[in-house]
Amino acid sequence: xxxxxxxxxxxxxxxxxxxxxxxxxxxxxxxxxxxxxxxxxxxxxxxxxxxxxxxxxxxxxxxxxxxxxxxxxxxxxxxxxxxxxxxxxxxxxxxxxxxxxxxxxxxxxxxxxxxxxxxxxxxxxxxxxxxxxxxxxxxxxxxxxxxxxxxxxxxxxxxxxxxxxxxxxxxxxxxxxxxxxxxxxxxxxxxxxxxxxxxxxxxxxxxxxxxxxxxxxxxxxxxxxxxxxxxxxxxxxxxxxxxxxxxxxxxxxxxxxxxxxxxxxxxxxxxxxxxxxxxxxxxxxxxxxxxxxxxxxxxxxxxxxxxxxxxxxxxxxxxxxxxxxxxxxxxxxxxxxxxxxxxxxxxxxxxxxxxxxxxxxxxxxxxxxxxxxxxxxxxxxxxxxxxxxxxxxxxxxxxxxxxxxxxxxxxxxxxxxxxxxxxxxxxxxxxxxxxxxxxxxxxxxxxxxxxxxxxxxxxxxxxxxxxxxxxxxxxxxxxxxxxxxxxxxxxxxxxxxxxxxxxxxxxxxxxxxxxxxxxxxxxxxxxxxxxxxxxxxxxxxxxxxxxxxxxxxxxxxxxxxxxxxxxxxxxxxxxxxxxxxxxxxxxxxxxxxxxxxxxxxxxxxxxxxxxxxxxxxxxxxxxxxxxxxxxxxxxxxxxxxxxxxxxxxx
Amino acid sequence: xxxxxxxxxxxxxxxxxxxxxxxxxxxxxxxxxxxxxxxxxxxxxxxxxxxxxxxxxxxxxxxxxxxxxxxxxxxxxxxxxxxxxxxxxxxxxxxxxxxxxxxxxxxxxxxxxxxxxxxxxxxxxxxxxxxxxxxxxxxxxxxxxxxxxxxxxxxxxxxxxxxxxxxxxxxxxxxxxxxxxxxxxxxxxxxx
Numbered sequence: 001x002x003x004x005x006x007x008x009x010x011x012x013x014x015x016x017x018x019x020x021x022x023x024x025x026x027x028x029x030x031x032x033x034x035x036x037x038x039x040x041x042x043x044x045x046x047x048x049x050x051x052x053x054x055x056x057x058x059x060x061x062x063x064x065x066x067x068x069x070x071x072x073x074x075x076x077x078x079x080x081x082x083x084x085x086x087x088x089x090x091x092x093x094x095x096x097x098x099x100x101x102x103x104x105x106x107x108x109x110x111x112x113x114x115x116x117x118x119x120x121x122x123x124x125x126x127x128x129x130x131x132x133x134x135x136x137x138x139x140x141x142x143x144x145x146x147x148x149x150x151x152x153x154x155x156x157x158x159x160x161x162x163x164x165x166x167x168x169x170x171x172x173x174x175x176x177x178x179x180x181x182x183x184x185x186x187x188x189x190x191x192x193x194x195x196x197x198x199x200x201x202x203x204x205x206x207x208x209x210x211x212x213x214x215x216x217x218x219x220x221x222x223x224x225x226x227x228x229x230x231x232x233x234x235x236x237x238x239x240x241x242x243x244x245x246x247x248x249x250x251x252x253x254x255x256x257x258x259x260x261x262x263x264x265x266x267x268x269x270x271x272x273x274x275x276x277x278x279x280x281x282x283x284x285x286x287x288x289x290x291x292x293x294x295x296x297x298x299x300x301x302x303x304x305x306x307x308x309x310x311x312x313x314x315x316x317x318x319x320x321x322x323x324x325x326x327x328x329x330x331x332x333x334x335x336x337x338x339x340x341x342x343x344x345x346x347x348x349x350x351x352x353x354x355x356x357x358x359x360x361x362x363x364x365x366x367x368x369x370x371x372x373x374x375x376x377x378x379x380x381x382x383x384x385x386x387x388x389x390x391x392x393x394x395x396x397x398x399x400x401x402x403x404x405x406x407x408x409x410x411x412x413x414x415x416x417x418x419x420x421x422x423x424x425x426x427x428x429x430x431x432x433x434x435x436x437x438x439x440x441x442x443x444x445x446x447x448x449x450x451x452x453x454x455x456x457x458x459x460x461x462x463x464x465x466x467x468x469x470x471x472x473x474x475x476x477x478x479x480x481x482x483x484x485x486x487x488x489x490x491x492x493x494x495x496x497x498x499x500x501x502x503x504x505x506x507x508x509x510x511x512x513x514x515x516x517x518x519x520x521x522x523x524x525x526x527x528x529x530x531x532x533x534x535x536x537x538x539x540x541x542x543x544x545x546x547x548x549x550x551x552x553x554x555x556x557x558x559x560x561x562x563x564x565x566x567x568x569x570x571x572x573x574x575x576x577x578x579x580x581x582x583x584x585x586x587x588x589x590x591x592x593x594x595x596x597x598x599x600x601x602x603x604x605x606x607x608x609x610x611x612x613x614x615x616x617x618x619x620x621x622x623x624x625x626x627x628x629x630x631x632x633x634x635x636x637x638x639x640x641x642x643x644x645x646x647x648x649x650x
Numbered sequence: 651x652x653x654x655x656x657x658x659x660x661x662x663x664x665x666x667x668x669x670x671x672x673x674x675x676x677x678x679x680x681x682x683x684x685x686x687x688x689x690x691x692x693x694x695x696x697x698x699x700x701x702x703x704x705x706x707x708x709x710x711x712x713x714x715x716x717x718x719x720x721x722x723x724x725x726x727x728x729x730x731x732x733x734x735x736x737x738x739x740x741x742x743x744x745x746x747x748x749x750x751x752x753x754x755x756x757x758x759x760x761x762x763x764x765x766x767x768x769x770x771x772x773x774x775x776x777x778x779x780x781x782x783x784x785x786x787x788x789x790x791x792x793x794x795x796x797x798x799x800x801x802x803x804x805x806x807x808x809x810x811x812x813x814x815x816x817x818x819x820x821x822x823x824x825x826x827x828x829x830x831x832x833x834x835x836x837x838x839x840x841x842x
Contacts (some may be wrong), residue, residue: 369837399837429842435675435819463842469820493841501824524841531825556838565827590835592828599827623676623829624730624787625818631784 319349326358333489333519335362353383361392366521367553372396380409387413387422391456394426398433406430421447421454428460437467455485462494471498489518493525500528505535523553527562534566542566557586564596573600591620595630607637664766667773671733677816680727684815689718692807700813705735708809710744717798717808720757721815728788728817729753732777732796735812738770743805745771746798751779753791760795770802788818 322344329338339362342355349355356379363372376393379386390413397406410430413423424447431440444461447454462477475498481491496511512529519525526549534542543566549559560583567576580597587593598613614634618627681701688697690713699707700719711717738745748767754760766777779789794815798808821829823839830836 367838395842398842401833401836435678460842467822490841497824497840522841524838535825555834557835558838561835587832587834590830590832592826592830592835595828620831622831623818624674625676625728625821626828628784628787629828635785 319345323349323355326355330358330362330365333365333521335366335521338362351378351382353379353386354388356382357386357389357392360396361389364392364396365519367523367556369396369399373400373402384412385416387417387420391422391425394422394429398429401433403430403433406433419450421451421457424450425454425457425460428464432460432464432467437464440464441468453484455481455488455491458484459488459491459494462491466494466498466501471502474498487518489515489522489525492518493528496528496532500532500535503535505532508532509536521552523549523556523559526552527556527559530559530566531562534569539566539570555586557583557590560586561593561596568596568600568603573604576600589620591617591622591626594620595622595626598630599633602633602637610637663769664771664775665769667736667771667775669773671774671814673731673733673816676819677730678819679814680723680729680817681721681813681815683723683727685722687720687722689713689716689720695809700810703812705737705811708741708811710809711798711807715799715806716750719796719810719813721794721796722756723792726790726792728790729779729794729815730788730818731779731816732794733814733816734771734775734777734796734810735773736768736771736775736810738772738802741809743801743803744807744809745802745805746800746808746810747802748799749777750797750799751777752795752797753779753789753793754795755792757793760793763789 322341326338326341326345329335329341339359342350342359342362345355356375360372360375360379363369363375372393373396376389376396379389380393390409394406394409397409406426407430410423410426413420413426417423424443428440428443428447431437431443441461441464444457444464447457448461451457458477458481462474462481465471465474465477475495478491478494478498481488482495485491492511492515496508496515499505499508499511509529509532512525512532515525516522516529526545530542530545530549533539533545543563546559546563546566549556550563560579564576564579564583567573567579577597577600580593580600583590583593594613594617598610598617601607601610601613611634614630614637617630622630686697686701688700688709688711690711691697692710692712695708695710697709697719700709709719732751734749736745746768748765750762751764752760752762763779764777766775768775780787796813798810801808823830830839
């Protein structure tokens with residue numbers, strides 16, 4: 001009921017003040033469901049945007065009025081927050097996040113509200129130029145603008161609260177703190193995006209004009225998309241990181257603009273124009289008031305007819321909606337669905353760095369490392385200086401044991417940005433792959449020092465502590481990671497593993513369960529949960545989970561092996577042997593499979609077969625401990641044989 | 651295990667030494683978890699010089715023979731290899747010539763497990779603790795003692811520049827009977 005009243009109120013406000021963007025944002029925020037996104041992204045939205053063009057006869061007074069109204073509406077927003085959490089409650093385990101998400105949404109919008117005041121006058125010169133991209137790339141904008149833009153930049157940071165584009169997807173949002181930390185980082189990232197090979201660290205550190213301007217232009221362009229992408233951000237069920245979306249959208253837009261603007265100027269121009277015009281009510285009303293005449297609008301020096309604007313707007317919204325859908329699904333770890341969503345994008349948009357890294361990440365969560373490798377390497381080809389998602393890529397290469405590729409990646413990342421935690425995570429993974437855990441640990445600590453809110457660095461240092469058998473510090477690191485991001489399932493898994501080693505099986509079960517709840521498609525976690533259950537003597541459940549894991553990922557040999565283990569300890573030797581025979585097909589050169597089979601045959605007193613399998617196991621060069629174990633087992637085998645011989649000769 | 655070696659192992663005699671320290675991948679250094687002590691030392695050349703990864707400084711003993719280096723662990727560990735760095739060219743009469751390695755639960759029940767004679771060692775000397783039996787690949791013990799029984803040219807005191815102790819790596823996946831060897835298994839065996 002409240003919702004409906006609010007809806008009516010907002011529509012009235014919209015009519016009065018032409019603040020269609022705001023209305024749509026709030027609508028989406030409150031409806032908060034994916035299917036209601038159709039409302040948001042539908043024709044109505046496009047038409048509303050068109051209306052904007054036609055009603056641009058309200059110059060600067062609009063701005064002042066609009067700011068008051070923002071405050072009004074945002075206060076209303078606060079009032080009706082209790083509505084939205086209800087809607088968001090059916091998110092998986094995201095209850096706590098739903099509410100802060102909204103808070104931040106509100107903060108964001110009120111923050112955004114104050115943007116136009118600062119952004120308005122200084123944006124004029126930007127939007128007057130024919131192609132926004134040209135001005136961004138040339139960095140010709142005069143220095144004084146930097147100072148004007150800086151408050152804008154900081155406002156932008158309230159928008160992009162977990163704004164460090166380097167932060168991982170699921171990091172939590174805490175608006176005020178990040179405001180001051182990430183401003184510089186945002187500039188760094190944007191500076192790097194724009195200035196290909198040129199000034200990097202020194203530029204950043206001395207706060208070079210060019211870099212700042214570029215950053216600000218990126219911020220402005222980001223602004224445009226930010227507003228449209230707020231539709232996405234608020235319409236997601238898991239309002240995990242709506243701000244991250246905005247940043248990423250900004251980046252993806254920027255990337256797309258750079259990579260493809262040259263090719264598709266028309267489309268991009270209209271896009272950029274639409275993007276800039278969707279931020280219009282916030283910033284460029286001044287401009288349009290200067291340039292408008294009748295039904296056609298002179299925006300950014302390009303004449304855009306009303307109809308074209310609508311179709312452009314609806315295309316943009318459609319695109320953003322697909323991106324948002326994919327992102328939402330990958331946050332929910334429904335990775336297969338996320339991949340399908342991303343595949344719906346047109347080719348041009350699929351082949352951008354952001355989308356490809358998201359695709360890579362989805363494959364990573366599905367434990368499909370080869371596909372992930374492919375996607376990430378494409379992403380790097382498309383945008384070689386983007387750091388986002390590269391920490392995940394380094395982990396993928398670690399899993400695939402590609403030390404050459406990994407060290408090359410590390411070198412490139414470090415030379416791109418020495419101060420990014422992703423680069424150091426990649427380097428740490430490199431050392432860890434070479435089993436130099438102490439150096440890897442030092443490096444992960446460095447990554448943590450660079451950005452203490454980068455949860456993955458904490459998790460990785462936890463892994464290193466465990467490799468060094470320092471469980472206390474390992475637990476601390478994982479808990480740090482979880483404090484930053486409670487949906488970081490790797491940290492839950494890590495804690496589960498520590499407790500498993502320490503034989504505290506109840507704790508371990510709980511933690512594996514939490515990890516599985518967050519990421520239900522990971523077959524590795526399922527198989528570990530199964531092993532834990534077996535250790536807790538809940539073998540029936542264990543077998544069930546193993547079967548689930550086997551079904552989830554047929555390429556993963558681990559659940560089958562663990563299942564065979566469990567069956568063996570349950571003394572169901574025939575079943576175990578069956579599973580192991582199947583496993584032989586999957587991994588023909590795995591010595592532990594043969595060793596286990598040998599063990600089972602020994603238990604069943606089929607000595608010849610046992611000998612055969614032990615022999616094969618030894619041939620496959622197991623580790624020294626295993627060699628010792630296997631040989632010892634063989635010795636024991638011989639004794640009954642000798643006895644038999646003695647008996648037979650006698 | 652040992653490449654570029656001038657090593658000849660006959661009847662417990664080792665001639666020369668290795669330039670580089672090259673160890674199998676499935677061994678890891680265990681010395682960090684142990685308490686190290688020596689029977690005697692000269693001030694400035696104490697036990698820390700044995701563990702500082704610096705080949706310039708050395709431990710110098712200061713008492714009667716045999717000179718002992720005691721390595722005590724908090725729990726029973728599997729050890730496979732002991733590596734010593736010595737330099738006859740620099741140390742001459744201080745270089746050990748006969749070394750005995752003992753293992754046990756404590757000072758009261760050490761038993762000798764290996765004796766070697768060194769001939770002008772210059773570099774890293776690898777002393778494997780494995781027996782001939784495959785079941786004796788590792789020595790499972792609380793304490794290891796390296797005793798210098800005599801030196802070259804009948805020197806009284808001894809210089810040792812570095813000692814490292816190696817054991818097998820534990821199974822990265824706990825409670826697993828065997829370790830994984832193939833790439834498919836290892837790739838899927840952990841979440842990172």
